[in-house]
Amino acid sequence: MTTRNKIPVPLAPELLEKSWSARESWRVFGIMSEFVEATERLNAVRPAVSIFGSARTPPDHPYYLLTERIARQLSDAGFSVISGGGPGIMEAANKGAFFGRSLSVGLNIQLPHEQQSNRYQDISQTFRHFFARKVMFVKFASAYVVMPGGFGTLDELMEALTLVQTRKSRRIPIILVHGPFWSGLLDWIRTTLVSERMIDPADVDLVQVIDEPEKVVEAIFAHYEKRGFDLSAAEREALLNL
Numbered sequence: 123m124t125t126r127n128k129i130p131v132p133l134a135p136e137l138l139e140k141s142w143s144a145r146e147s148w149r150v151f152g153i154m155s156e157f158v159e160a161t162e163r164l165n166a167v168r169p170a171v172s173i174f175g176s177a178r179t180p181p182d183h184p185y186y187l188l189t190e191r192i193a194r195q196l197s198d199a200g201f202s203v204i205s206g207g208g209p210g211i212m213e214a215a216n217k218g219a220f221f222g223r224s225l226s227v228g229l230n231i232q233l234p235h236e237q238q239s240n241r242y243q244d245i246s247q248t249f250r251h252f253f254a255r256k257v258m259f260v261k262f263a264s265a266y267v268v269m270p271g272g273f274g275t276l277d278e279l280m281e282a283l284t285l286v287q288t289r290k291s292r293r294i295p296i297i298l299v300h301g302p303f304w305s306g307l308l309d310w311i312r313t314t315l316v317s318e319r320m321i322d323p324a325d326v327d328l329v330q331v332i333d334e335p336e337k338v339v340e341a342i343f344a345h346y347e348k349r350g351f352d353l354s355a356a357e358r359e360a361l362l363n364l
Contacts, residue, residue, distance in 0.1 A: 156254040160229075160247050164262050167225055167245065169351040170202035171342065172259045174278045175211025175269030185300065189214035189269050192299065192335040196267075197222025199339050204229060204259060207247075211269045213240035220244065229255050256281055261361050264351055265295040265342045270303040286328055287321070290364060292357045293328075295345045297338055301331045 173193060179186050193203045193215045203219035205212040207228025219226035220242035228243035232250050239246060249255040259266075259278065266282050268275060279298075285291035298304045308331070315321045332338050353361070 153251055153254060156249055156251060157257070160249070160254065160258050161261075163245060163247055164227065164258060167202040167204070167227055167262055169200065169264040170204050170225075170227065170262050171196050171265045171267055172204045172263040173211070173215035173267045173269065174206070174259075174271060174275045175215070176271035176275060177206070177208045177210040177212060178272070179210040179214070179270075181214070185211060185270050186214040188299065188335070190218040192267060192338050193218025193226075194222045195335045195339050196342075197224040197226070199343075200224055201264070201342070202227055202262075204262060206231065206255075206274075207239050207243060209238060209240060211271060211275075213242065216240055216242035229258055231255055257364055260285060260291055260364060263294065264346070265297065267297050267299060267338060269299050283325075283328055285364070287325055290360060292353070292360065295342050296329045297341060298329055298331045299333060299338065301333055304331060 173189065175185065175189060179189075189211050195218075196203055197219040200223065202225040203215055203222075204227040205215035207216065207230035212228070216226045216228055217240070225244045226242055227245045228239060228247070230239045230246060230248040231252060232248065239248075247258070249258075256278065260282065266279075268279050279296070282291075282296055286293055286296070298308075308326075308329075311321070312326055316323050316326065330341060332341055
């Protein structure tokens with residue numbers, strides 16, 4: 123019998139712990155590299171609008187077509203468009219921007235299923251870690267446009283609301299598109315969160331509901347009419363501490 127057929131001798135628990143700890147330490151460098159690489163590549167995209175929505179929306183769906191129109195108008199108005207880089211609403215956002223005047227940016231994520239990079243991207247950046255990717259959505263966006271979507275879309279929406287509410291991020295337009303889809307959530311926020319004092323009544327005003335592409339663009343310009351798109355020194359400092 124050769125050593126190949128022998129039962130392997132298990133490592134002592136303390137050695138296994140050291141091995142795992144070393145892997146965790148090296149993983150930190152991988153996370154750091156994602157932040158550095160993405161920041162370097164995306165520095166030129168401002169002003170930009172991040173568009174969120176479902177990966178499962180087919181190309182012939184009204185939500186897809188509406189997203190494409192919004193992205194095209196934003197692009198022609200001078201905004202880079204940032205999406206998650208995958209299919210569905212993300213593809214529609216990239217596609218609209220890709221054929222417009224400004225950059226189409228995809229922040230792709232490695233997933234076991236569902237996520238495949240779409241081909242309508244001028245800049246494509248891939249992440250292994252959700253939180254690094256989410257920081258980039260926030261860091262480079264002058265506004266958020268949130269289309270109908272599932273858990274991932276709700277996660278990105280609530281992240282944006284929390285950062286603005288807690289003043290960890292500057293106040294920017296957060297626009298929900300297609301009112302009928304969002305009405306139940308907004309009613310619950312007003313009737314439950316506000317009435318039970320989980321949030322302040324003014325927090326409801328952090329979001330706007332707009333359905334027409336032209337008015338989405340107008341709302342973003344109106345927000346920045348008096349202050350411009352450039353970040354103040356204080357806002358730049360806040361983004362360093364997300």
